[in-house]
Amino acid sequence: MxxxxxxxxxxxxxxxxxxxxxxxxxxxxxxxxxxxxxxxxxxxxxxDHSRIIRLAQHQDIYTDLARPAYAAWYEVEAESDVKLVHITGGLVIEEFGVRDTSRVGTRDLNGYRNAMTRRGIPFEALSAAEVNRRWPQFALKDNQAAVYQPDSGFVDxxxxxxxxxxxxxxxxxxxxxxxxxxxxxxxxxxxxxxxxxxxxxxxxxxxxxxxxxxxxxxxxxGVQLPLYGTQEQVTYFATPHLKECSPRHFPVWMFHGAHSFYGFPVYGELATKMG
The missing domain is CATH 3.50.50.60 (FAD/NAD(P)-binding domain)
Incomplete structure (x- = not known):
C-alpha cells in the first residue's frame, strides 16, 4: 500500500x-x-448505543455549536440512509437549595433559559407538578423544576x-x-x-x-499536553415498562442537584440508561 x-x-x-x-x-x-x-x-x-444531543445549553458557545452538529448528523444520515439521530425531547431538571450557588455559574435553569432565549430556541419552563403530570415516569419534588426543549434526543x-x-x-x-x-x-x-x-x-x-x-x-x-483520563460510569436499569420508557414516550434528561446525572430512554438494551 x-x-x-x-x-x-x-x-x-x-x-x-x-x-x-x-x-x-x-x-x-x-x-x-x-x-x-x-x-x-x-x-x-x-x-455503547447513545449520547445526548441537545440545543438546550447554558452557554452561547455551546448553543452555537449545537445547531451545526444537528445539520452534520442529518447530512450523514442522508448520505448513508442509516438512522442515527433519535429525537425524544429533553428535560433539564434542577433541585433548588442543595448546591453552592457561587460555584454553579450559568449551569442552572436561569442559565439555560437565558441562553436559549438569546438564540431563539423554543423551550417550556415546567414546575415539578407539570413534569410529573406529563411524564408520570418521573417523581419530581416540590423544590425541583425543569425546562423542556423538544429538539433534544440522542445519537447512536x-x-x-x-x-x-x-x-x-x-x-x-x-x-x-x-x-x-x-x-x-x-x-x-x-x-x-x-x-x-x-x-x-x-x-x-x-x-x-x-x-x-x-x-x-x-x-x-518533545510535546506533552495536560491530559488525564476519567472513567465515566453508566448504569442500565431494567424496567417492565418498556412502552412508557421508549424513545417515543420518555425524554432524555439531565439533573442538576447535590449531584448531577443524565439519562436515556430504552434503546440498544432493554433498559433505561443513567450516568
Missing amino acids: KTTFDTIVIGLGGLGAAALYWLSRELGADLLGIEQFEIGHTQGSSQ AGKGVLTHLALARARGATLLDRTPVRAVAPRGQGSVDVETAQGVFHARAVVMATGIWTNRMLARA
Missing part, C-alpha cells in the same frame, strides 16, 4: 471517524485513518462511528486497524512522519483523536 498521504487521522473513535469522513469529502484516496484496536472496539470513549454513538468510517471508505480513504502508532514526528516543511507497527507513513498534516494515548505518541516530538 502507499505510504504517503495528504492527511493521516489517528484514532477512529467518535471524533476521529467523523474527521475522517468530512476530510474524505475533500481528499478522497489521499487520506489514511489509523486505529490501534479493531474497528468498533469498546476500549475508548465512543462505544457506536453506529455513528461505523457509519462515518464506511462513508469515508466509499470516498476512497484507507483504513488501518489493529495498528498502534508508536510516534508522531514533525519533519519540517509540511511533513509529518507517523511510525506504526506496520511501518512509517508520511503526511502533510496529522489529526490526532487519540485521547489518553496522545502524549505517548508525541513524546519523541
Whole structure:
C-alpha cells in the first residue's frame, strides 16, 4: 500500500471517524485513518448505543455549536440512509437549595433559559407538578423544576462511528486497524512522519483523536499536553415498562442537584440508561 498521504487521522473513535469522513469529502484516496484496536472496539470513549444531543445549553458557545452538529448528523444520515439521530425531547431538571450557588455559574435553569432565549430556541419552563403530570415516569419534588426543549434526543454513538468510517471508505480513504502508532514526528516543511507497527507513513498534516494515548505518541516530538483520563460510569436499569420508557414516550434528561446525572430512554438494551 502507499505510504504517503495528504492527511493521516489517528484514532477512529467518535471524533476521529467523523474527521475522517468530512476530510474524505475533500481528499478522497489521499487520506489514511489509523486505529490501534479493531474497528468498533469498546476500549475508548465512543462505544455503547447513545449520547445526548441537545440545543438546550447554558452557554452561547455551546448553543452555537449545537445547531451545526444537528445539520452534520442529518447530512450523514442522508448520505448513508442509516438512522442515527433519535429525537425524544429533553428535560433539564434542577433541585433548588442543595448546591453552592457561587460555584454553579450559568449551569442552572436561569442559565439555560437565558441562553436559549438569546438564540431563539423554543423551550417550556415546567414546575415539578407539570413534569410529573406529563411524564408520570418521573417523581419530581416540590423544590425541583425543569425546562423542556423538544429538539433534544440522542445519537447512536457506536453506529455513528461505523457509519462515518464506511462513508469515508466509499470516498476512497484507507483504513488501518489493529495498528498502534508508536510516534508522531514533525519533519519540517509540511511533513509529518507517523511510525506504526506496520511501518512509517508520511503526511502533510496529522489529526490526532487519540485521547489518553496522545502524549505517548508525541513524546519523541518533545510535546506533552495536560491530559488525564476519567472513567465515566453508566448504569442500565431494567424496567417492565418498556412502552412508557421508549424513545417515543420518555425524554432524555439531565439533573442538576447535590449531584448531577443524565439519562436515556430504552434503546440498544432493554433498559433505561443513567450516568
